[in-house]
Amino acid sequence: MSALRPLPERADIVIIGGGIMGLAIAWNLARMGQERIVVVEGDYLTSGASGRNGGGVRAQWSSETNVRLMKRSIELCAEFATRMRINVWFRRGGYLFLARTDARAKELESAAELQRAHGLPTRLIEPQEAKELVPELDVQHFVAASWNPDDGVVFPWPFVWGYARDAAKLGVDIHTHTRVTDLVTEGSRVRGVVTARGTIRADRVICCAGAWSPEITRMVGVELPSKPHRHEICSTEPLKPFLRPLVGDLSDGLYFSQSARGEIVGGISNDDVPEGIDHSSSARFLGLYARALSRAMPILSGVKILRQWAGCYDLTPDGNPLVGELDEAPGLFLASGFMGHGFMIAPVMGELYARHLLLGEEKELFARWNLRRYREGKLLTESMILG
Amino acid sequence: MADKIVVCRCEDVTLHEIEEAVALGHDDLESVKRYTGFGTGFCQGKQCVALCARLVSELSGRAPSLPITPRPPLHPTTIGHLARLLEDRPEKKR
Amino acid sequence: MPARRLGKGQPTILLRVDGEDVPAITGEPVAIALYAANRLVLGRSVKYHRPRGAACFAGRCDGCLMRVDGVPSVRTCRALASSGRVVETQNVLGSAGVDLLAAADWFFPGGMNHHEMFTWARPVNRAMQEIARRVAGIGTLPDEVMPATEVERVRVDVLVIGAGVAGLACAVALHGKGVDVLVVEEEAKDLSQAGAPARSSCVAIGVYDETDGRRLVLASGPRGVIEIAPRTIVIAQGAAETAEAFEGNDKPGILSVEAAERLFAHAVLPGDKPVIAGDGERVLRLVELFERHGVKPVRIERDELLRAIGRASVRRVETKSGARHACDVLIVLGRTSACYELGGQAGVEVHFDSDGFSLVASPEDGSTRHPEVFVVGSAASVRGEESARAQAERTADVIHARRAHG
Numbered sequence: 001m002s003a004l005r006p007l008p009e010r011a012d013i014v015i016i017g018g019g020i021m022g023l024a025i026a027w028n029l030a031r032m033g034q035e036r037i038v039v040v041e042g043d044y045l046t047s048g049a050s051g052r053n054g055g056g057v058r059a060q061w062s063s064e065t066n067v068r069l070m071k072r073s074i075e076l077c078a079e080f081a082t083r084m085r086i087n088v089w090f091r092r093g094g095y096l097f098l099a100r101t102d103a104r105a106k107e108l109e110s111a112a113e114l115q116r117a118h119g120l121p122t123r124l125i126e127p128q129e130a131k132e133l134v135p136e137l138d139v140q141h142f143v144a145a146s147w148n149p150d151d152g153v154v155f156p157w158p159f160v161w162g163y164a165r166d167a168a169k170l171g172v173d174i175h176t177h178t179r180v181t182d183l184v185t186e187g188s189r190v191r192g193v194v195t196a197r198g199t200i201r202a203d204r205v206i207c208c209a210g211a212w213s214p215e216i217t218r219m220v221g222v223e224l225p226s227k228p229h230r231h232e233i234c235s236t237e238p239l240k241p242f243l244r245p246l247v248g249d250l251s252d253g254l255y256f257s258q259s260a261r262g263e264i265v266g267g268i269s270n271d272d273v274p275e276g277i278d279h280s281s282s283a284r285f286l287g288l289y290a291r292a293l294s295r296a297m298p299i300l301s302g303v304k305i306l307r308q309w310a311g312c313y314d315l316t317p318d319g320n321p322l323v324g325e326l327d328e329a330p331g332l333f334l335a336s337g338f339m340g341h342g343f344m345i346a347p348v349m350g351e352l353y354a355r356h357l358l359l360g361e362e363k364e365l366f367a368r369w370n371l372r373r374y375r376e377g378k379l380l381t382e383s384m385i386l387g
Numbered sequence: 388m389a390d391k392i393v394v395c396r397c398e399d400v401t402l403h404e405i406e407e408a409v410a411l412g413h414d415d416l417e418s419v420k421r422y423t424g425f426g427t428g429f430c431q432g433k434q435c436v437a438l439c440a441r442l443v444s445e446l447s448g449r450a451p452s453l454p455i456t457p458r459p460p461l462h463p464t465t466i467g468h469l470a471r472l473l474e475d476r477p478e479k480k481r
Numbered sequence: 482m483p484a485r486r487l488g489k490g491q492p493t494i495l496l497r498v499d500g501e502d503v504p505a506i507t508g509e510p511v512a513i514a515l516y517a518a519n520r521l522v523l524g525r526s527v528k529y530h531r532p533r534g535a536a537c538f539a540g541r542c543d544g545c546l547m548r549v550d551g552v553p554s555v556r557t558c559r560a561l562a563s564s565g566r567v568v569e570t571q572n573v574l575g576s577a578g579v580d581l582l583a584a585a586d587w588f589f590p591g592g593m594n595h596h597e598m599f600t601w602a603r604p605v606n607r608a609m610q611e612i613a614r615r616v617a618g619i620g621t622l623p624d625e626v627m628p629a630t631e632v633e634r635v636r637v638d639v640l641v642i643g644a645g646v647a648g649l650a651c652a653v654a655l656h657g658k659g660v661d662v663l664v665v666e667e668e669a670k671d672l673s674q675a676g677a678p679a680r681s682s683c684v685a686i687g688v689y690d691e692t693d694g695r696r697l698v699l700a701s702g703p704r705g706v707i708e709i710a711p712r713t714i715v716i717a718q719g720a721a722e723t724a725e726a727f728e729g730n731d732k733p734g735i736l737s738v739e740a741a742e743r744l745f746a747h748a749v750l751p752g753d754k755p756v757i758a759g760d761g762e763r764v765l766r767l768v769e770l771f772e773r774h775g776v777k778p779v780r781i782e783r784d785e786l787l788r789a790i791g792r793a794s795v796r797r798v799e800t801k802s803g804a805r806h807a808c809d810v811l812i813v814l815g816r817t818s819a820c821y822e823l824g825g826q827a828g829v830e831v832h833f834d835s836d837g838f839s840l841v842a843s844p845e846d847g848s849t850r851h852p853e854v855f856v857v858g859s860a861a862s863v864r865g866e867e868s869a870r871a872q873a874e875r876t877a878d879v880i881h882a883r884r885a886h887g
Binding site: 407438472 | 816
Binding site for chain 1: 527552553554595596597598599600601602603606610613614615617618619620621622623625626627628629687689690691692693697699708826
């Protein structure tokens with residue numbers, strides 16, 4: 001993982017970004033026998049969104065694809081610790097989505113129906129039952145809640161290190177502190193990456209740069225519809241365990257859960273954030289979060305916040321990702337635009353991406369999620385985005 | 388039996404754990420913070436970050452860089468004291 | 482009894498500590514009262530359940546966290562004693578002195594790699610995680626719902642953060658020139674005679690550049706949060722001792738020099754068999770304080786410290802050259818590092834020297850790379866009261882001159 005080793009001149013596949021997405025794809029490719037994979041990370045591992053998220057992993061989504069994929073991701077999370085020999089503190093405490101209005105409750109009900117069709121135990125429950133699950137909740141503002149006991153949370157950092165360590169064992173060459181400054185091209189075709197520490201030529205370059213992805217594609221003149229958007233999060237003093245599920249409220253984007261260390265970790269939507277990469281903290285976030293959290297769970301009013309930080313969402317206009325090869329720049333592949341849920345989808349995306357590249361599987365999904373849908377006006381939907 | 392050398396007392400991080408992290412390739416302060424958890428407890432590094440910076444630079448042979456990014460609130464702050472931060476009220480002159 | 486009160490004031494009230502009465506003086510920090518009563522072990526650490534006690538008395542460590550009046554993890558060095566306050570030990574299975582979970586300490590002698598332990602099989606891993614979850618955390622939820630407090634909003638031209646020598650000198654000079662200035666000070670100091678508007682027991686928790694273009698400083702005071710909108714910020718938060726690495730360095734009864742100074746300031750003798758590690762003027766002054774009360778400290782070099790021994794609190798110190806000194810308190814002069822956090826967040830460059838961090842500011846006039854942020858005193862590595870005062874006054878001149886010239 002050290003930055004000190006020289007870069008190779010050639011590779012078969014270069015992955016830009018040592019976040020969970022890049023490392024999951026690298027690990028899956030290597031496991032399927034792909035050789036000469038190089039991952040270049042501009043900073044240290046976990047420096048980007050992979051190290052800055054709340055660790056939620058859920059299968060409660062409103063689109064068929066997300067439900068199917070996330071269900072698989074959760075399975076992969078459950079076996080990660082023993083497979084990779086690193087603790088990711090995966091805990092199935094469930095996800096409890098609160099609905100404040102009948103309209104929202106109806107929406108959650110139809111999503112729950114879809115989820116049940118995929119074999120999930122999701123169901124709509126009354127506020128009283130929600131209170132039995134989480135006695136500290138103030139349920140008077142809610143009309144219903146959607147409950148899936150199988151969703152869970154992980155501790156994000158070791159997930160990244162686990163993939164990195166095992167990928168390295170399988171021969172993946174990972175270079176941190178190696179920022180990509182340009183792409184090597186021949187005509188419109190991408191043939192490698194230029195970094196501050198040297199050039200690596202490769203016929204396939206996969207951009208897994210999260211919120212930095214638009215900067216990468218701009219190097220070959222391609223403007224992505226996705227935008228970086230600061231998302232803030234904070235954690236409290238460590239408390240003895242009392243809260244099992246992650247609680248979310250789609251109306252204000254509030255979510256919170258209790259980490260393995262006992263802290264209440266959570267965030268909230270903030271509509272007053274200009275687009276752009278920004279890791280600074282705001283007082284406005286503290287005010288929004290504290291107000292919403294003490295309303296949802298009044299007893300937390302007397303608990304202390306220890307630290308706040310920020311990461312960047314990679315927001316697409318239709319809430320769906322950008323994957324597959326670019327028509328405009330053959331040889332350059334995208335794995336980006338994962339909104340705020342890139343972390344939880346990465347285990348399954350890694351698997352699908354490797355199978356797509358090496359075996360040609362999942363053609364339909366990769367076509368549907370390709371950038372060209374914006375040119376062709378075939379936008380998709382997903383209504384269960386948090387934060 | 389030798390007792391522990393505790394470098395971060397809030398999170399119970401030992402010198403041995405710092406050495407192990409550096410040996411695993413986490414050779415900058417931010418990475419070591421994340422791997423060992425030093426500086427993430429009640430005092431948010433006020434006691435330990437200078438010591439950890441000295442240790443990591445000794446162990447990795449690299450000059451100490453910046454401290455870990457300071458994370459506000461710089462002292463533990465009660466949620467109920469922040470809940471009315473956004474209330475729109477006229478500014479009060481002292 | 483090793484620690485004792487030194488005449489001046491005598492306790493008149495009682496605190497209720499784990500069901501027992503502990504005498505205290507109204508208005509002194511609870512942690513001082515506990516120390517004076519020789520209650521050194523105040524809790525247990527988070528992973529290994531090692532005994533914890535106050536180490537800094539300055540709101541900079543985890544040692545004095547206790548449940549106070551039904552609120553978890555309160556820093557008792559900051560909570561002031563009043564009659565009948567209920568103080569409870571946290572994170573113990575048993576008592577602060579005998580904690581059954583302390584088995585974790587000898588079970589993982591070097592420390593634990595919590596990333597890799599028990600990952601060989603899923604059922605074992607699941608069981609481990611369930612146990613880990615149960616022992617995680619320090620406090621439990623508060624007893625009662627706390628109503629949200631009002632946020633006070635203050636506009637000021639210059640905000641001075643820290644009322645030490647440099648901060649006060651700067652504020653007084655600004656105030657004298659007619660500049661609208663406010664000082665916030667973390668300690669419960671009496672600043673009524675300071676000569677400039679000031680708030681004590683008020684700690685800055687962050688400086689924020691908001692998306693609406695305002696630069697705000699939030700400060701946390703006894704009644705809640707204050708939102709301050711200053712044009713210029715002067716940081717004068719000083720420098721503080723930091724942790725030193727030796728075996729058993731986290732035991733109760735191991736204090737920084739500043740902590741010992743604070744005990745003396747509250748008329749409490751830190752111990753009657755002290756060992757002091759470190760050199761310099763501050764140590765000499767501390768030795769003198771002990772000697773004034775008939776106590777002769779053993780002095781050793783800081784680099785000679787090998788280990789501190791003692792089950793609950795320190796009882797013996799061993800040096801690298803093989804000396805053993807019985808003791809009831811070990812005072813270590815820690816290397817100092819500037820309180821850089823707020824300055825770093827405000828955009829001031831942070832620099833590492835051989836001991837710790839400092840904020841990069843002009844020793845002449847406190848100016849930094851951020852035009853509206855100044856740093857004065859030891860936070861900017863200006864040593865000595867005279868130099869700090871002079872720098873702070875020149876800083877005030879610069880700020881005032883800028884105002885005069887629009």
